[in-house]
Amino acid sequence: MAQALPADGVMRAADGTPLKQALARAERRERLKALGLVLPLFAFIVLSFVVPILVMLYNSVHDPDVAENMPRTIEALRQWDGKDLPSEETFAALAADLAEAHRTKQVALIGKRLNYEISGIRSKVIATGRKAAALEQGPYKEAIIAMDKVWANPDTWATIKRSSSDWTPFYILAMLDLRQGADGSIEQVPADRAIYKDILIRTLGISLLVTLMTLILGYPVAYLLATSPQRTASLLMIFVLLPFWTSLLVRTTAWMILMQDGGVFAQFLNLTGITWLLNAVGLMDGEPQLFKTRFATVVAMTHIQLPFTLLPIYSVMKTISPNYMRAAKSLGGTPFYSFLRVYMPQTLPGVAAGCLLTFILCLGYYITPTLVGGPTDQMISGFIERAINAENNWGKASALGVILLVATLILYYVYNKLVGIDRMKLG
Incomplete structure (x- = not known):
């Protein structure tokens, strides 16, 4: 039998408080608890991330x-x-x-x-x-x-x-190889002093190449991890995560030793006949010179960044049911055609997330290009470090940081338009 309503028609809690009021109080209490749990993390992000970015933006235009x-x-x-x-x-x-x-x-x-x-x-x-x-x-x-x-x-x-003026566009313009003329107009700097556009293009080019290499190497491994039996996949995952057990500096130092002239990598090329072949076709003259080259920079960065591309792809592949491929094959599709038209499109959110993560991390690389790369392989982060420590020019360093931040935001905007955060299926 249904319980009769009180004479005043208002449902009440056990303590006599109107039920609507009691529910609102309970919800407010839960929201305050959630805010208390999130507040330390929010404060940490503001102090360690938002404030430094605001200071960087301020220094890039403040010139008193x-x-x-x-x-x-x-x-x-x-x-x-x-x-x-x-x-x-x-x-x-x-x-x-x-x-x-x-x-x-x-x-x-x-x-x-x-x-x-x-x-x-x-x-x-x-x-x-x-x-x-x-x-x-x-x-x-x-x-x-x-x-x-x-x-x-x-x-x-x-x-x-x-x-x-206390505010100036000088640093931003200078880092784009521009300057203000005597009449205040914007003009190009002389060709012998225009270096920063080349540095930006070099940074973007190396980052894009490393991202492509990690995708080519990581995609098949991610597929193998996602489709292998659990015991085999767990063993392979240990090898994927093994680089995280050592610091980035140690891994880069190891590549310095491997890439030294006459080192392990050069001896491998000699023993396999690759050195002889490259000399025969005229692509190389004498022993391979690998250390302090673009090749060494890309190889070392690819080794470090490979797990960052692989893991998002793997997490998406694990959510794809094998029934899709079975259904495609049962409808007459060849294994390659079924993989290309049915399986691969479902992995694109993971590919986009992994490539975006790797590309953004590569934009900020400093240690690896400095240790294994040559003078023409240095990226924007190296020039930021030099502007701070050698030149004591915080305006220049901040302007380079702003340019790097803008490039990252543009990339993120393009990614969000092509893939979209709401379409990601990670985990």
Whole structure:
């Protein structure tokens, strides 16, 4: 028999609270518990991932060295037309700013920033600041030019004027082999100084080649793992995961030894006759030179990245029922045709996920190209490290990081359009 409703028509919990209210309170309590469990991870991601990216974006466009230390000169240059040399008042402002920067030990910052655009000017700015501190009266124009002829060049003043804001596109443009002209227009840098586009293309090319190699090598192994008996598959999986038992540095060092001239790899080529064949057809002259080459870089990176491509493919293959292939064969399809038209399309989400993961990881490679690659095999990460540790140029390093981040986001966008996160079938 159905229980009769209370006289007021409201269902209540055991404690007398209206049932709707009690359910809302219980749901709110569960949401707070879930938030408490997720909050530490969210805080960790914000502090270790989001904040560094925001700082990198900030440093790539923030440029206060000239604006903070040359306020008088910047104010005087607002009226300068950029054609002839500035007025006497502007030279007087420059003398005052450099003298003040010399006293506060900030003149080196001005010289370092201007040196990014005018090579060799850092020492001249420091020397001018030291002499300007002893300059008591004008005329300042003749005195400053007498200190160094660099101040008689309108390009020097145009550079100071372009650097007069706390915010600048200089670093981003420079990392794309572009620059601002005297009139503020965007132009290409001279061909002998245009290197960063080549570095970006090289980074993308090596990453794409390594991704392709891991796909070619990993796809058949993933298929073998997914279709083998459990005992055999478990044994093979141990060999797949074996590289994770050693650090990336140890694995790269091992490839350094294998790829040395006259090393194990070279001896293998000699014993198998590959060296003789390559010499006979004119592709090589003498003993193989493998160390510090693009070949060594790609081989070492492929070895390291292979499990990252293989495992997502394997996880998707494990979810594909064998009945699909049996049905295709029962309908008259050959094994190859059934695999190509029925099985392979179902593995594409895993292929896309594995290749995306490998490609993105390859974009940030630094240790392996440095140790086994030559000068023409260095990738963007190596130049970021050099900008920070050797040049102390955080703006340049941040700009390179932004370019790498944008390339990754574009790749992810293309991947999401072609495959789509909602269509992934991992696990």
